[in-house]
Amino acid sequence: MSDVVITVRGESNARVRAEEAAVRVTVSVNGPSxxxxxxxxxxxxxxxxxxxxxxxRSGEVSEWSSARVSVWSDRPWNAEGAQLPLVHHASVELSATFIDAGALSWWLGDVTESDDVQVTxxxxxxxxxxxxxxxxxxAAEAVHVAVERATAYADALGLASVSAVEVADAGLLATRPDSPAPMGARMMAAASAGGSSFSLQPPEIVVTSVVEGRFRAE
Known part of the structure; x- marks a missing residue:
C-alpha cells in the first residue's frame, strides 16, 4: 500500500477554579441642582x-481605577407631554480586580447598601x-490526542509508522467559517446574591484547545 495522508482533529480541555474577579461599579446621583x-x-x-x-493594602485587591466621570443634564417629560425642569446627573465608574472572593463578597455587600451604587x-x-x-x-494534550487518532487509523490500515505533515489550530488547515475558536474559556458557574449580602463562589473556567493535523502513514 502506498503512503496515506490522514487528517484528524484533537481536542482537550481543563477546568481551573477562577482566581480573579474584575468588578465594575457605578456611582450615580441625580437631582435638581x-x-x-x-x-x-x-x-x-x-x-x-x-x-x-x-x-x-491588605493584598485582597491587585489593582483598581476610576477612569470615567460623567456629568450631564436633561429635561424629562411628564405623562401629559409637558417638559419638566432640568434634572442634573453625575456618575463615576470604578473598577477593581479582587483576588479574594470573600473580600469581594464583603465589599459588594457594603457598597451596594447605598442606592447610589450599582454593580455593573x-x-x-x-x-x-x-x-x-x-x-x-x-494545547500539548490536544496534539497528543491528534497523534493517537492518526496512529489508530494507521494501525487499522496496516501501516506501521506515522509522521506529522501539518499541525494547526482548528480551521487553519481548511476554510471553515463556522469552526469553533481553537482556544477559549467560558464561565461554568454564576455568583449568587441575596438581599444586601453577597456570597460569591469562584466558578470553574474551562480552557479548551482544538487542533487539526495531517499525518503521513506508511
Missing amino acids: RGPVVEQAQERASSVQDGLVAHL AVDWRLSPDTRARTEREV
Missing part, C-alpha cells in the same frame, strides 16, 4: 475608593500566569 449632585457623587465615589485602597459587572478569570500555563498544557 448641579452643584450638590456633583458634590454628592464625588463624596460617594471617594468612600468607595477608600474601601478599595484598604483592600489593596463581575468578570471571573484566571491569573495571566495560570492561564498561559493551562493553555500550553491543554
